[in-house]
Amino acid sequence: MTPPIGCGEAVRRLWEFLDGGLDAADHLQVEQHLAWCLRCCGEVAFARELRGLLRTRTGITLPDDVRNRMEHFIDELGEETEERSRP
Amino acid sequence: MGPMVGALRPSERAALRQLARNELPRLYALARRLGGVDPEDLVQESLLRACRSFGSLRDLQAGPKWLTTILTNTWRDWLRKDLREPDEVPVEEDGPFSLYRTIEEEDPYPYSDTLHVDVLGAFSEHDVREVLQRVPPRYRVALVLRYIEGYSTTEVAEMLERPPGTVMSQLHRARHRFEREMWDYAGESGLLVGAAAGEGRGQREVGS
């Protein structure tokens, strides 16, 4: 039997819980807390959304002009390294 | 001038260039997200460093992660001063902020059944990128590597040369800071005003 944890502790562990980053005992404690605490269930759903937003809504595309310059740079990468890095 | 580095063999050179080409979009995005420096310069300097230490890459499969580590370290070298600067928000205030509870208490969408989702929905890609840049660099790097690049806490710890426990608490504070910046940004840029006072704003636009 694992000792119960309060909302504060459950919330503190939420993201690691979602990531599977907790050890088995800590994970179980959060699960047991979520089994009866509606509010923390809301927090879990929200944390999941927020984490998803961080991943999906920070998209950055490589602009064409940067790509062209960088590909040119890469084409010469490894050629006379010291020569090219000299100011 | 550093010491002369032995030139790469043609096969190594081809492998490095191929790897760099494949990883270019991701490296550029990573550089932009880490922020605070010119992303193109950062990628170029990182590739030059990669070139000089190509011998340390034993397995090409590990190439993407190896480049991430080099770019992150280059960024840290460039930002060393900023990374050391003390945070303007005191520790005790930083911890407890919860966006979930703040939304609940402030209730910006009084008639909504999906209050929390609505608030997140108000943030465009531009907004989220802006919020990320408001998070101090040493927290931002943890968020980017862990939650955007998707490396495990252990891998992030290796990349940042910190004990995993330190990275865990860094992430913990970073998440709260991100949530706080989300809320502040929403307030400053009037992101949530439209919802509660949508009609009022429409009328103003018509009247003007």
Ligand SMILES: [Zn+2]
């Ligand atoms: Zn609870």
